[in-house]
Amino acid sequence: MKPRVPLAVTLSNGKPEDSQVARAREAARQWGLPFLPRRKKEPMGPLLKSAADALLVFEREGVTLWDPEGSFSFNPGMAHLRRLRILSGQQDDALLRVAELRAGDHVLDCTLGLGQDALVAALAVGPSGRVVALEKSLALFAVVSEGLNAYDYGPQSCRVEAIHADAHAHLRSLPSGSFDVVFFDPMFEKPKKSQPGFEMLRRFAEHAPLTPETLEEARRVARRWVVVKGAKHSEDLKKLGLESEPGSRYTSVIWGRVPGST
Structure with a gap:
């Protein structure tokens, strides 16, 4: 089993578009973070328990930060x-x-x-x-x-x-x-x-x-x-x-x- 990392990049649930996958992989490369592929309908919880302390999740609308206590996405508020x-x-x-x-x-x-x-x-x-x-x-x-x-x-x-x-x-x-x-x-x-x-x-x-x-x-x-x-x-x-x-x-x-x- 691979050791847990503090922060990693992954994708939203469902079937992401190719452009979304490419954007997430390139961002992970630029930020020096591991990219974690996510199986269709795979819940967020197991990834946070086994692979990373927190996740940057690329979605169609933007990027959401997840940790075991909650999530946060950009809002001009x-x-x-x-x-x-x-x-x-x-x-x-x-x-x-x-x-x-x-x-x-x-x-x-x-x-x-x-x-x-x-x-x-x-x-x-x-x-x-x-x-x-x-x-x-x-x-x-x-x-x-x-x-x-x-x-x-x-x-x-x-x-x-x-x-x-x-x-x-x-x-x-x-x-x-x-x-x-x-x-x-x-x-x-x-x-x-x-x-x-x-x-x-x-x-x-x-x-x-x-x-x-x-x-x-x-x-x-x-x-x-x-x-x-x-x-x-x-x-x-x-x-x-x-x-x-x-x-x-x-x-x-x-x-x-x-x-x-x-």
Whole structure:
């Protein structure tokens, strides 16, 4: 019997199209993951028990991440509503306000996660702008990047360029002043209630805290602002020497920012 692997690629149940099989095999090759053929009508449970701790399942509609506790597939969720509000002329989105995003900006999102803030930033900077989003967790990157590739951005938005990378290492590779805004949404110390998918995010996301060293690299890369999201009743921002920006007293999220150093 082959040993279990942490993560593998497989196909949805039923008879997949040849193009679907080819896409799954090529993705497994690119991500350096084993591809597990799946027999017709074979349940997911036995594969998770015998072959892999988690599975990236290629379906006609996209990619779903499965583990023994549940599943997660890409959904724009609140980002869709936030984008609709921006398109209607409302300018009360906290990310846009704190980061002072404007048309043509280049934004580096160092914590892609579910892709929500990256989608909002993509609309804010428009088709002349650029949004690059980093995700260290291969499982989350696989699901969200595939979802972003298929997302209908519309003519008023640029596309999100997702990269599987460690934020600190990627920042060190960038020239000084190469982005207008650098953004972080690190995993909160204390879990908070959120939309479906957040518990899956918590299980697979990178849990290392944002360090002062990474923040300084971000300042070197940022021309204007480094923006950090934190939890209201935590020391997330204070540990980095950041003061929270004024905002609604009803929200559980706070924001801090520091000027870029270039």
